[in-house]
Structures are given as structure tokens and as C-alpha cells.
Amino acid sequence: MSRSFVLILRLFLxxxxxxxxxxxxxxxxxxxxxxxxxxxxxxLSGEKLVDKTDPTNRVSGHPDAIAMGQxxxxxxxxxxxxxxxxxxxxxxxxxxxxxxxxxxxxxxxEKHTPHLWNIAQNRWFSWNGRADTLWGQALGPMExxxxxxxSRTAIAxxxxxxxxxxxxxxxxxxxxxxxxxxSLPEQAKPLTETxxxxxxxxxxxxxxxxxxxxxxxxxxxxxIIAAFEETIxxxxxxxxxxxxxxxxxxxxxxxxxxxxxxxxLKLFVGKAGCVQCHFGPNxxxxxxHHLFLEKRQPGLSDGRYLGVSQLMVDPxxxxxxxxxAPIDGSYRxxxxxxxxxxxxxxxxxxxxxxxxxxxxxYMHTGELGSLDEVVRYYNNISERKVPGNHQETVLTSLxxxxxxxxxxxxxxxxxxxxxxxxxxxxxxx
Ligand code: HEC
Ligand code: HEC
Numbered sequence: 001m002s003r004s005f006v007l008i009l010r011l012f013l014x015x016x017x018x019x020x021x022x023x024x025x026x027x028x029x030x031x032x033x034x035x036x037x038x039x040x041x042x043x044l045s046g047e048k049l050v051d052k053t054d055p056t057n058r059v060s061g062h063p064d065a066i067a068m069g070q071x072x073x074x075x076x077x078x079x080x081x082x083x084x085x086x087x088x089x090x091x092x093x094x095x096x097x098x099x100x101x102x103x104x105x106x107x108x109x110e111k112h113t114p115h116l117w118n119i120a121q122n123r124w125f126s127w128n129g130r131a132d133t134l135w136g137q138a139l140g141p142m143e144x145x146x147x148x149x150x151s152r153t154a155i156a157x158x159x160x161x162x163x164x165x166x167x168x169x170x171x172x173x174x175x176x177x178x179x180x181x182x183s184l185p186e187q188a189k190p191l192t193e194t195x196x197x198x199x200x201x202x203x204x205x206x207x208x209x210x211x212x213x214x215x216x217x218x219x220x221x222x223x224i225i226a227a228f229e230e231t232i233x234x235x236x237x238x239x240x241x242x243x244x245x246x247x248x249x250x251x252x253x254x255x256x257x258x259x260x261x262x263x264x265l266k267l268f269v270g271k272a273g274c275v276q277c278h279f280g281p282n283x284x285x286x287x288x289h290h291l292f293l294e295k296r297q298p299g300l301s302d303g304r305y306l307g308v309s310q311l312m313v314d315p316x317x318x319x320x321x322x323x324x325a326p327i328d329g330s331y332r333x334x335x336x337x338x339x340x341x342x343x344x345x346x347x348x349x350x351x352x353x354x355x356x357x358x359x360x361x362y363m364h365t366g367e368l369g370s371l372d373e374v375v376r377y378y379n380n381i382s383e384r385k386v387p388g389n390h391q392e393t394v395l396t397s398l399x400x401x402x403x404x405x406x407x408x409x410x411x412x413x414x415x416x417x418x419x420x421x422x423x424x425x426x427x428x429x
Contacts, residue, residue, distance in 0.1 A: 037266065065227035080104055109147075117354045132335060135219065135222040153186065187202065237418075242257045264411025303346040
């Protein structure tokens with residue numbers, strides 16, 4: 001063999017090797033998903049988010065109720081001193097949440113204000129699940145001394161005296177009896193913990209029939225607000241465009257999220273285990289878990305255990321006469337299958353992760369300031385576990401590298417529904 005032929009052969013083999021190696025590297029960089037991962041990704045897609053109406057609320061989905069509910073949501077007159085509306089804390093421009101808001105008289109809030117995205121998808125409401133309907137939840141803040149500190153008689157008087165409210169209200173629920181409501185005290189509500197409080201005494205002074213009539217207006221007002229809250233929907237983020245692109249094979253849509261975010265998505269549905277609780281198109285199982293957040297002995301005083309206890313004795317729960325669901329067996333009260341268990345102590349509801357980048361600080365305590373902190377927290381969660389408490393077995397330290405933690409954050413950033421946020425300021429008055 002001539003020397004020159006050997007040289008050419010060597011050169012050829014060498015370049016073939018280089019070609020193969022560089023091809024392998026390119027393949028390594030391309031982020032591919034297994035059939036299983038693709039299946040899970042589709043289950044998270046906004047296309048799967050179905051609008052819900054609430055059988056327990058007779059005005060759910062009613063256009064007039066939605067319009068009036070929006071007015072009420074932004075109406076400061078629902079609070080005792082006219083300084084708070086629902087939107088003060090659930091501010092649409094802050095993604096229906098707010099970082100540091102206090103209640104009437106600047107009472108500090110006990111928990112971080114949750115956002116209201118896709119709130120109609122929930123079965124339980126509030127961090128600890130103390131309400132089983134959206135309207136049942138809305139009754140709380142209106143009267144809570146640390147939030148709006150209003151009262152049900154003041155609200156009944158408002159609905160009765162504001163011409164527009166009254167007209168819509170009566171078209172939805174029938175007429176309010178002038179005679180019954182005419183001599184209502186300005187502020188009256190039951191306050192069982194402080195029986196000597198003047199508003200409690202004023203409430204006790206009303207006869208049962210009047211109390212009942214006031215309660216009915218109070219509940220109906222909450223049902224109108226809930227009809228509006230049901231329209232707070234988010235399912236159109238870069239991630240959703242990516243998921244649609246993956247389904248249809250549209251290359252352009254698949255570029256809606258960066259490669260870094262795709263790596264984060266792979267971790268989210270795989271090794272990092274996030275999807276075990278943050279699943280479905282609302283990125284939440286709607287259930288409760290103990291994340292060992294509290295610095296004191298965790299979870300003894302609050303959490304799902306307290307929430308269930310409160311819900312069971314709530315006069316406005318789904319077992320009450322205020323539930324509009326048909327009694328034909330097509331509806332089952334969540335109270336039929338809820339029970340109280342000491343293991344519920346310290347458990348809080350899994351929040352939806354849609355628009356999560358806009359709703360800092362995080363967790364019911366608001367103790368984690370950024371998504372980096374949240375991911376770091378999960379990464380080292382084993383350190384937080386306390387022996388003797390119920391162990392959430394899926395929660396163990398993740399051993400993610402710093403790069404992998406960044407990928408997860410990059411993925412969470414793709415859940416922002418910019419188009420909707422853009423129009424929100426027009427909704428706020
Ligand atoms: C002063 C601040 C403040 C005001 C005003 C306020 N909220 Fe809230 N909201 C909160 C906080 C804090 C929580 C969490 C409370 C908890 O879980 O213990 C919450 C929880 C909620 C939830 C439960 C969300 C979920 O994921 O389960 C809904 C729904 C809600 N509020 C609606 C309303 C409505 C409707 C109004 C007006 C009638 C209102 N809020 C007024 C602070 C406020
Ligand atoms: C065992 C169920 C479970 C798993 C697994 C889980 N989460 Fe959570 N997540 C929750 C619960 C419950 C909360 C609220 C806890 C609280 O406030 O007490 C939460 C809160 C959050 C929050 C804060 C949201 C807010 O609005 O405050 C983020 C962000 C988050 N999780 C992301 C993740 C990521 C990323 C992973 C994977 C590394 C993950 N979660 C794994 C159940 C879980």
C-alpha cells in the first residue's frame with residue numbers, strides 16, 4: 001500500500017470519527033421526551049382545562065351575576081371602614097394576590113394571600129380547606145375582623161339601598177322584603193368568640209326570622225361574587241403553546257419555551273417529582289400536604305385538621321339549606337367523604353402554579369421570597385422533616401445540581417399568561 005493511500009485513509013477515518021462524535025453531541029443537546037413524559041406533559045396542557053359551573057350556586061355562570069360580582073369584588077363599601085375591597089388583597093395587577101397587604105386597621109394577615117387563578121377548579125377553599133364552595137369561602141373575608149371587618153347586616157343594607165345592586169339582585173333572586181330589612185342595625189354579625197362585642201349583641205337582638213332573611217341576602221351576595229371569581233381563568237402560557245406544538249407537531253410552537261425550560265420541564269415531570277402533587281392543567285391536586293414549613297413544632301395549631309373542624313360546623317357548608325345543588329343524587333357534598341384525622345395537622349392546600357412567577361412570596365407562610373428559594377427548599381427538604389410526624393413519603397431531598405435547580409425555575413417561568421395579565425388593569429376600576 002502506498003504511503004499516500006494510508007494517509008488518505010487515516011484522514012477519512014478521522015473525519016468520519018469527528019463527524020460521528022459531533023453528531024452524538026448534537027443529539028445530546030437536543031431535549032427529547034419519552035412517550036410517558038409526553039403523555040404527562042399533555043395532561044398539564046391548558047387545553048385540558050375545562051370551564052366549570054358550580055351546581056351549589058344557582059347564579060354560577062349567569063352574565064348578570066358575573067357583572068355585578070365584578071362590581072362587588074372591587075367595592076370598598078363591603079368593608080367596615082371603606083378601606084378594603086376583595087381586590088385590595090387579590091389585586092388583579094398583582095396576579096390576583098398581593099405581596100404584603102394588611103386587613104382593616106392594618107391588622108397583619110395571618111397567611112399569604114393566595115392568587116385566584118382558576119379558582120373554580122377547586123373542591124376545597126382557603127389554605128386549610130375551611131370552605132367547600134367558592135361562595136361559602138367569600139362569606140369569610142367580608143366579616144373577618146382581620147380582613148374586611150364588615151358585617152352581614154351592613155351588606156344587606158348596601159344591596160337594598162344601592163339602586164343598581166338591588167335591581168340586579170332582585171332579578172336574580174326575587175325581591176327583598178323592605179319590611180323585614182328596614183330596621184336592621186348598621187353592624188350586626190355573630191361573633192361567638194367575643195360574645196360581649198356590640199355587633200354580636202346587636203345580632204342576638206334580632207329575631208330568628210330577620211336573622212334568616214339577612215343570612216339569605218349575605219349568602220346570595222357571596223354567590224354573585226363567586227360567579228365573577230369563576231371567570232378568573234388562565235390557560236394560555238408559553239408552556240401551553242409548547243404543549244400544543246408537541247401534540248400537533250408544530251415546530252414553531254415548540255420553540256415557545258427555551259431549551260433550559262424544557263430541561264426544567266423534564267425534571268418537573270420526572271426526577272424532581274413535582275408533578276406528583278402539582279398535576280393536571282391547573283398544576284394542583286387540589287389536596288393538602290405537610291411541607292414542614294412552620295418554624296415552630298410543625299402544624300399543631302393549624303392546617304387541614306383545623307380546616308375540616310371549621311367546615312363541619314359551618315352553617316353555610318354544602319350540607320346547609322343554602323346549597324342550591326339538586327337533591328336528585330347527581331351532586332354529592334364533599335362533606336360526605338371528609339373526615340378528621342390527626343395526620344391532617346400541618347397540611348395546606350397545593351397551590352396552582354399558573355402565573356407563579358407573579359405571586360411571590362411563596363407558601364402559606366409567605367416565608368420563601370423567590371422561586372429559587374422554593375426549589376432550594378424542596379431540594380433540601382429532608383433536613384426539615386421532624387421525627388414523629390406524619391411523613392409525606394414523596395418528599396425527600398432531590399439532590400439536584402445548581403444547574404438543574406435553575407432549569408426548574410426556568411420552567412416555572414413559562415407558566416405566565418401574559419395576554420391575560422395585560423388586560424387585567426382594564427378590569428380594575
Ligand atoms: C385583607 C386581605 C384580604 C381581603 C380583603 C380578601 N382576602 Fe381573600 N384571602 C386573603 C388571605 C390572607 C387568604 C388566605 C386565608 C387562609 O387560607 O387562611 C385568602 C383566601 C381567599 C380565597 C381562597 C383561595 C384558595 O385557593 O382556596 C378566596 C377564593 C378568596 N380569598 C376570595 C376573596 C374574596 C371574594 C374577597 C372579598 C369578599 C376576599 N378574598 C377578600 C386575603 C384577603
Ligand atoms: C407532596 C406534594 C408536593 C410536591 C411533591 C411538590 N409540591 Fe409544591 N406545593 C405543595 C403544597 C402543599 C404547597 C403549599 C404548602 C404550604 O404553603 O404549606 C406547595 C407550594 C409550592 C409553591 C409555592 C406556590 C405559592 O403560590 O405559594 C411552588 C412554587 C411549588 N410548590 C413548586 C413545586 C416544585 C417546583 C416541586 C418539585 C420540586 C414541588 N412543588 C413539589 C405540594 C407539593
